[in-house]
Amino acid sequence: MKGFKVIIMLFVFALFSAQGSYAQEQKESKKEVYKTTKEKTPVKVKESLKDYSNYKIANEVTYVNNKDLKVYKFKVEKGSWSHYLLINEKGKIIGIETGEH
Numbered sequence: 001m002k003g004f005k006v007i008i009m010l011f012v013f014a015l016f017s018a019q020g021s022y023a024q025e026q027k028e029s030k031k032e033v034y035k036t037t038k039e040k041t042p043v044k045v046k047e048s049l050k051d052y053s054n055y056k057i058a059n060e061v062t063y064v065n066n067k068d069l070k071v072y073k074f075k076v077e078k079g080s081w082s083h084y085l086l087i088n089e090k091g092k093i094i095g096i097e098t099g100e101h
Helices: 002-023 043-052
Strands: 033-037 060-066 069-078 081-088 093-097
Touching (some): 043 069, 043 081
Antiparallel strands (some): 081 093
16 A cells, blocks of 8 residues: 555656646747838838837837738837837837836
């Protein structure tokens, strides 16, 4: 009976160890990043940048194809700090990246 308990304990330990190793795996999603300029972006995207008129907006812009929409990434600066705006091609601001992940 004592041997049976030891076998059960080893089995449970192995089960939890295997589960933890699978939880730490990450699937890499490789999306192609394209470069463009602020002038070549769609009109709706430019209109959503009007709220940031007192910020310095970089001319270099990157975008990725996210499902059916393109998501543009603009670097905006004000004073000594900067962040990135994520705007879809319909002109909706979908996020802000501060670099503090």
